[in-house]
Amino acid sequence: QTVVTQEPSLTxxxxxxxxxxxxxxxxxxxxxxxxxWFQQKPGQAPRALIYRTNNKHSWTPARFSxxxxxxxxxxxxxxxxxxxEADYHCLLHYEGGWVFGTGTKLTVL
Amino acid sequence: xxxxxxxxxxxxxxxxSVKISCKASGYSFTTYYMHWVRQAPxxxxxxxxxxxxxxxxxxxxxxxxxxxxxxxxxSTGTVYMDLNSLTSDDTAMYYCARERGGSLNFDxxxxxxxxxxxx
Numbered sequence: 001q002t003v004v005t006q007e008p009s010l011t012x013x014x015x016x017x018x019x020x021x022x023x024x025x026x027x028x029x030x031x032x033x034x035x036x037w038f039q040q041k042p043g044q045a046p047r048a049l050i051y052r053t054n055n056k057h058s059w060t061p062a063r064f065s066x067x068x069x070x071x072x073x074x075x076x077x078x079x080x081x082x083x084x085e086a087d088y089h090c091l092l093h094y095e096g097g098w099v100f101g102t103g104t105k106l107t108v109l
Numbered sequence: 110x111x112x113x114x115x116x117x118x119x120x121x122x123x124x125x126s127v128k129i130s131c132k133a134s135g136y137s138f139t140t141y142y143m144h145w146v147r148q149a150p151x152x153x154x155x156x157x158x159x160x161x162x163x164x165x166x167x168x169x170x171x172x173x174x175x176x177x178x179x180x181x182x183x184s185t186g187t188v189y190m191d192l193n194s195l196t197s198d199d200t201a202m203y204y205c206a207r208e209r210g211g212s213l214n215f216d217x218x219x220x221x222x223x224x225x226x227x228x
Contacts, residue, residue: 034213036213036214036215038215045204045218045219045220045221046154046204046206046218047218048215048216048217048218051212051213051214051215051216052212052213052214055214057216089153089154091154091156091215093213096168096171097156097158097168097169097170097171098144098156099156100146100153100154100155100156101153102153103153103154
């Protein structure tokens with residue numbers, strides 16, 4: 001069974017930069033896994049942020065970016081704002097379907 | 110504007126089935142795949158499968174094969190997810206989410222449908 005692992009929790013100061021990662025139990029994550037990233041706030045449906053590794057949706061704030069780092073997919077938040085406090089989930093594509101990451105709870109403090 | 114509107118909350122007893130709908134509007138219905146994803150209380154997301162509204166072709170996660178059926182009605186722009194043999198482990202929020210056909214790009218999500226399985 002494929003497991004996609006994210007940091008359980010991270011804390012960042014307002015105005016700071018933080019990197020969230022997404023690792024696959026099958027090995028290095030490449031662009032061929034077509035990473036997607038989502039933000040979820042309490043009581044809300046998820047909101048898409050990034051698709052196909054580093055592409056932003058029209059509504060994605062410029063301070064969010066996606067990349068591949070050290071064999072993992074990464075979501076980088078720059079100039080973090082208080083409203084960025086949320087859960088973040090990655091999604092990877094495998095032969096036959098998709099697998100979500102375990103999720104990261106980001107605290108802005 | 111794009112909208113995915115899901116049916117309301119359901120309470121089911123173990124062993125029953127549930128059928129959730131997701132009505133799409135604001136875009137070409139047959140151009141986008143529809144995925145179903147669930148999130149158990151306090152847990153992460155789990156991909157259940159998808160349906161191509163153009164062809165009706167489906168792809169289910171191995172875990173749910175034999176227990177889930179995803180269908181679509183092109184006349185109303187609605188997709189359905191039918192899950193049977195429910196257990197308490199199926200208690201979760203269920204979401205539909207669209208992907209432009211083959212683009213591997215998830216963009217819009219439904220508001221979610223809570224399913225509670227309890228005796």
